[in-house]
Amino acid sequence: MTEPTWWPEVLAATLRRRMAAGDLLDHATPTVDGGTLRLQFARPDIAAAWRDSGAQAALEGAMEHCGQVMPVEALAITTQDA
Known part of the structure; x- marks a missing residue:
């Protein structure tokens, strides 16, 4: 079997x-x-x-692997918050 031609692109992404x-x-x-x-x-x-970036999916996968399953919310701190 040969490696799929699309594999390098998927791996890089x-x-x-x-x-x-x-x-x-x-x-x-x-x-x-x-x-x-x-x-x-x-x-x-x-x-x-x-x-x-899709990075949240990577985080959620890592959390699940470690047994920490919960929703994730990302927020930008505003000057009012700081």
Whole structure:
């Protein structure tokens, strides 16, 4: 059997998502409130990158693997919050 021709593209996209998740989580302040994991990002552009990257799926998969299943909510900290 040969490797599918599309495999390198899928592998690269998966690696980008996993690395992006870790890089973006370095900018998050995590708290648990009412059974929900809240990720607070100090910069709106980082919060937007989190939403757009698909990184939340990687986080949720890692959490499930570790036995921590709960909803995840990402928030940008506004100047009123700080």
